Amino acid sequence: MQDDIRMAGNSFGKIFRITTFGESHGEGVGVVIDGCPPRIPLTREDFVRDMARRRPGGTPVASPRQEADRVEIQSGVFEGITTGAPLMLFIRNQDADSRPYEVLRQVFRPGHGDYSYFKKYGHFDFRGGGRYSARETAARVAAGVVAGKILDPVGVKVMAYTVELGGVKAKDMDLSLIEKSSFFCPDMLASKKMEEIVSNVRKEGNSLGGIVEILVKGCPAGLGEPVFDKLDADLAKALMSVGTVKGVEIGAGFEAARLTGSENNDPIAPGGFRSNHAGGILGGISNGDDIVLRAALKPIPSINLEQDTIDRQGEPSKLKFTGRHDIASIPRIVPVFEAMVKIVLADHYLCAKATQSKGH
């Protein structure tokens, strides 16, 4: 008999419920979506754009590993539309050479989950991070596409973009330029500077952190289920569940701590709120204004510099990567945040829909 008790943690959402599975260097990664409404048109092609945006190799910061990342719809769709049965979306792994990871069988990488996974499970798939590889987020992006299909007809638009990378901040933001930037940064000047700093840090063998903002336009008022499943609480969990995220804020965020009530309160006018320090959420429920979130990302822990660590026996050890790797979780993490926010909103939308339809 195994002596371990665990409580499943790989599902997210209440009505629109996703369960991801798979490892970095196994057969592939995938997601089962249970609770997707029937009669939504869905084909393989719907996934192409977002999977490509998340794919490594497309930009100066990203790792050169090539993945087609084609999403296979394995269940839940018949004659091009969803049936209401669970969707299973699968993304096969390719080009996944696990030999370079053999060194990690014994040694814990600082900043990664190796040590804590070993402490918890006593056994884990260490190849490329295994279950806690960023590879898992491919399944989230696929689920986000389906969530988007629920939100699109409602007019809800979710956009994520880089507002800071390696200390370089976006200033004059033009959201129409996001897709033109290697970092999904809406300030072209800042984007250029980010390219420079990334290039320099790559040469040093080091890595960088940054901040991503997520903007939701068109969200109807009334989403969120107090007192625990508040919209902001679920969004915070969704973002914090993505690797490398160390902080989450909503609206004025940490700056709100330095404002007075008269400065921070958003006056209400017949046409709507006159400011948006709340970030679109009051009392845990969307108020109809834009939802604004920011996530702080630590630097990618994999660096080409020697680091002190220990091995599985607790003995001191040194570790130095030599291969290529991402310099920052930006830009690849940007579509992941969009996906997670879409998943939360679709779930809460389905919860609250009938309330909305009453028109108050």
Place this chain on the structure above:
Amino acid sequence: MQDDIRMAGNSFGKIFRITTFGESHGEGVGVVIDGCPPRIPLTREDFVRDMARRRPGGTPVASPRQEADRVEIQSGVFEGITTGAPLMLFIRNQDADSRPYEVLRQVFRPGHGDYSYFKKYGHFDFRGGGRYSARETAARVAAGVVAGKILDPVGVKVMAYTVELGGVKAKDMDLSLIEKSSFFCPDMLASKKMEEIVSNVRKEGNSLGGIVEILVKGCPAGLGEPVFDKLDADLAKALMSVGTVKGVEIGAGFEAARLTGSENNDPIAPGGFRSNHAGGILGGISNGDDIVLRAALKPIPSINLEQDTIDRQGEPSKLKFTGRHDIASIPRIVPVFEAMVKIVLADHYLCAKATQSKGH
């Protein structure tokens, strides 16, 4: 037939599962705890200290409303120890004069949940915030006491304290002084300055925000259930589910965005981690180091200054409070954060306990 569909949001936790109920000016607030292990000694007296720390009226910032806040154990305890049956803890409301709130029947208070609740439910108990009053957190503090009974024997200690209020920051922190400060601030000099700024802002009829830090000592490695119910993700949700919280960070938090990988990675030595930018959590799982969290609080929205708003018919209106109210959610929110963190840890501890017991 009612046209509304809702998805219950008043429960939190998986094994140690709490469900709160009650309103500010109804019969009382309470919590049902399902999943509490049997044979834990529990009496009314266990709740006295934390309920008193959360109680209004004790400090310069708090509102003068007097509440005894006695916790009544209504089920789940027999002959002084828990039975494994659900605990129901009830805290009766007293001294709750609802007449001053009659004006709020029509007018939405800026910064409060009035508008979004009305949009969602079409009907709500507006007396003192009703369900979304800070009064609900009394039930959370009561549940936190029970969670503490699970953590105490493991040696897990949770402490929350104010690190910033109205722009005044704690610098030289001595955690042994927390209970001596009106604001649970571990820097007496800063605490004094906070008293001054609070006093001034009270005269102006305005309010203040701040930042609270939560420190967990003695947490065993291995808590957290990837990939969604990561320990940091659940803690972020727990903190963000508390009213007035606008941001949450873990370890280096937003500052991590400006560090390089070599700066941010915590080197591992045989005796433990040499730094703690991770805040005690790697890959969503506790690593045995201290867990460090911070929550940013917006200023209390209730101010004695005239504000622009609208009424239920959408017509412009003015609103000005004249009564006394809290100037900041600090200090009363401090024990609430302790409670929420205890609840998350107790839940994850029960999930992971057997794993820990194997000794790796």
Place this chain on the structure above:
Amino acid sequence: MQDDIRMAGNSFGKIFRITTFGESHGEGVGVVIDGCPPRIPLTREDFVRDMARRRPGGTPVASPRQEADRVEIQSGVFEGITTGAPLMLFIRNQDADSRPYEVLRQVFRPGHGDYSYFKKYGHFDFRGGGRYSARETAARVAAGVVAGKILDPVGVKVMAYTVELGGVKAKDMDLSLIEKSSFFCPDMLASKKMEEIVSNVRKEGNSLGGIVEILVKGCPAGLGEPVFDKLDADLAKALMSVGTVKGVEIGAGFEAARLTGSENNDPIAPGGFRSNHAGGILGGISNGDDIVLRAALKPIPSINLEQDTIDRQGEPSKLKFTGRHDIASIPRIVPVFEAMVKIVLADHYLCAKATQSKGH
């Protein structure tokens, strides 16, 4: 540290979610309902009828304990209508003399949960069965009243009635007579015979089992969530979760095992199904026909005859009750079944509502 891990089991339902608490001889029993739609009128008086039907002392079979069983609405209602916040309904215990139970501190009653509770929890409230007393079902009946408020406007009617008691079977059933029978039996002749056999068995100090049928009229097609949360699967669980139930069947039930496909299949005609062996459920989803369920009840285990048993130390012991007790769980269990079926249907109705509204 307690060594016990448990997974909360006192909640039921997904959208309309109930959590019961309380013991037979504690403060009272109650239920929190989370997910009740807002704007449903609800007062104390709504509960009177069903609480009275479940109350002991009203009929020849029931125990003489007198309970007012008034339901107190402790939260979730404001100005006479639900707010969408959790409802807490509380029923205080009265006239609960626990002294007669002192003998049970050491000795396990055959047929009751004493032995298995002791094995599981090592500690339990043995006074009158404590948590596993039929007293807990008072909370279910209260929750069923609220569920009924969701179903009534849809035209869904739930009726339970006795079809067999102590071997006496109802034959010529007239459902309009149910409330006239001491046993909620729709056959007055059978009801009379049941009174006789109950009277005789009472004299012997023995007890009786029976069968209750539950009929649902007006249930719309489309309720049920395959493949696990099928409507019949959830109904089976709901009924089986009531004490003394040892079997559940739907439609033709066990008799279906002896039919051929051509006999058992219900032909479909433009006006509906020509027969109803299915009991109103196909593929786990309601088909619009009447839903027909039956539950088999074992005799009440408390009897005034000497029984062999053991004590907590495992030593042989004898046990003989001398007090009065119910002879059968009928008739008091009848409104409990109605409540449980209403709770399941309200929950599934809220899940499926929007689908229904599309009119196919």
Place this chain on the structure above:
Amino acid sequence: MQDDIRMAGNSFGKIFRITTFGESHGEGVGVVIDGCPPRIPLTREDFVRDMARRRPGGTPVASPRQEADRVEIQSGVFEGITTGAPLMLFIRNQDADSRPYEVLRQVFRPGHGDYSYFKKYGHFDFRGGGRYSARETAARVAAGVVAGKILDPVGVKVMAYTVELGGVKAKDMDLSLIEKSSFFCPDMLASKKMEEIVSNVRKEGNSLGGIVEILVKGCPAGLGEPVFDKLDADLAKALMSVGTVKGVEIGAGFEAARLTGSENNDPIAPGGFRSNHAGGILGGISNGDDIVLRAALKPIPSINLEQDTIDRQGEPSKLKFTGRHDIASIPRIVPVFEAMVKIVLADHYLCAKATQSKGH
């Protein structure tokens, strides 16, 4: 925007949580298991025996469709043992000619879920029953194998066998003969008669129902989580969630309704219970005795006789199958029941494990 709200129903279990997906004539069927403990050895070969026992074509009653039903482990296993990450098990469809089903695009099959699925979803995969095909149970059997890996070291053994088919009842039961019978019937004489009656009914183009008994030996006392997630309640749901089941009973079952308390109560002796009318469960918690369950199966609705029905437009229609099909859900359903009972027990075992380990 789709107008449909659904609540996911394709998951089962709390700690050992399975989510099945897939359709009869899609890519395949599969299951994600979240909450499986780490370090359990698991290979493809572990699934071969039970998948073969469930496979069609092996016996006189089964349909001739040939499926290899190889289980592919797509995630959660590394170097031959489970990692604690979710397991995804996939069973590809083969030899699935969907052309014969084209006729079903318009016409509802009596006794099947066609009509109710259409009413619910407005769209469904009608090929071979699609999602509600018995094909889905292949995924359950695969999950049951993993559950068995948790139960085996505890000494829990689950056996299912046919006790009635087409009116023929097993009498002299020798459980060692189960695998020798085409119907998993422990009475060889009855098994022979079942073969005859099946052969005759096949010629008529009709079908048969039956009763399967499930016996659990070695189950420790203490499994089950009152008051809703009682062990018997969860078992009843598990069995009733399998297609063609119309009734479930435990221990004495429906017969208990005709016994007196003194007959039905199981006396307790130092060595254990002297009888087992309870079927191994008291108060919803296992008592350490054998668990005995029975499920009643309706005849397979697919028959080669003309039946009255309607089409999607509600017009009268006739339907007559000509192909070959199973005559009864027995014997193929037998390993499915074993799997479902194993899944329930593994889940409850993980819930209650620590309690057991205290030794009372």
